[in-house]
Amino acid sequence: MFVHEYGNPDDPTVILLAPMMMSGEDIYRMMSPHFANSYHIIAPDQGGHGDAGAYVSADDECAQLKHYLVKQGITDIELVYGSSLGVAVGWRLFLDNGFTIHHAWFDGVLFRESAPFFEFAFRTMFKQKKRSPAKRSVDASKGLEDKYGHERAVMMTRNFNRITESDIDAICHTCCNYPLAKLTPDQQARLHLDYGSKDPTFRQSRRGIATCMPNVGITIRKGYPHCGYVAAHTKEYVKEIEEFIRA
Template identity: 55%
Template sequence: MYINQYGNPDDPVIILLAPMMVSGADLYELMYPYFTKSYYVISPDQGGHGNAGAYISADDEYAALKEFLLDNNIRDIDLVYGASLGVAVSYRLFLDKTFNVKHAFFDGVALTKSAGLAEWFMKKLFRSRKKKLSKTQAEASKSLVKVYGYDFAKMMTKNFERITLEDIDAICYACCHYDLRKLTDAEQRKLHLDFGQMDPDYKYSKKTIPLYMPNADVVIRDGYTHCSYMAAHPKEYVEQIESFIRL
């Protein structure tokens, strides 16, 4: 993990954890024009992305983030945001009683203890696309363009170039295994869950949400798939995040 920091450390703390194929710096650049207040933003590059090393595990990534926060005496966090892969680390931070996390906003997460079939399929899919990309050297993957638009797909494709096969395996595992427990009422009041209505990860989460976090704030984006609302409507998305922080 490589820690990107933006803004004044005296301002409220926001931690942004990006999905696969998006670096922390990329996520910050997408969101920061639309924040209406000043924040101290910590937006790490996770393993396999940006300036970070290899992706080993979600536990390894979280250990690096936690060490940074403690070394810098950061314990009060206004928002931890995670999308897809980023939720694997965000979830750990949210449940860590070392910190006072006031709000958590998770997008496109498969909230399941073990999704072996999904993990197998993801590995096969990303390995295949990695092989194809190495042959075509495309600036933007056509399959990504269809879902996220050309500019976002171009950014994702560039990040995918440096992700290794070993990174893919570790990332897919992290995305498909969560240590779920029943959240307290207080924890549920702090939590927002966001899904595209066509997101494959939603089929897992809609089974576990009633069991572990039935009173969390949940929004389903009609007509959208995995993290695609964020890419299509960053302004409205950030406005909704800020509205949630103010609750």
């Protein structure tokens, strides 16, 4: 992990945890212009991305982030935002009693203790793309462009070219194996979940959500794929996040 830090440390702290194929700097550039208020933003490059080393595990990534936060004296956090892969670290931080997390917003998370079929399918798909000469030579993957637009597809393709097959194995395992825990009513009130209606992770998460957090707030974005709404409507999405913080 490599941690990017932006803004005034005296402002409320917001942690932005990016999905696969986005660095911390990428998610900062995407979301930060739309915040109405001033925040002290921490946006890490997770393993396999940006200036970080290899991706080993979510526990390893979280341990590195916690070490950084404690060293900087940051234990009071206004918001932890996680998208897809980023939720794995955000979830662990949210459950850690050593930190005060006032709000958490997680998008596109597969809340299951084990999803071996999805892990195998995701790993196979990403490795096939990694090994394809045609895929490696393009500036933007056509599939990504169709889902997230040209600009984001160029950025995500660039990041994917840096990810190794070993990173893919570890990332796919992380995204499909969650240490579930029953949340208290207070924790559920401080957490918001977001999904696209076309996102298969929501269907696979229903049982885990019903068991561990039956009263959590959930928004389903009709017609959108995995983490697709934030890409298409970033300004409106960030406004909703700030409304959640104020509420």
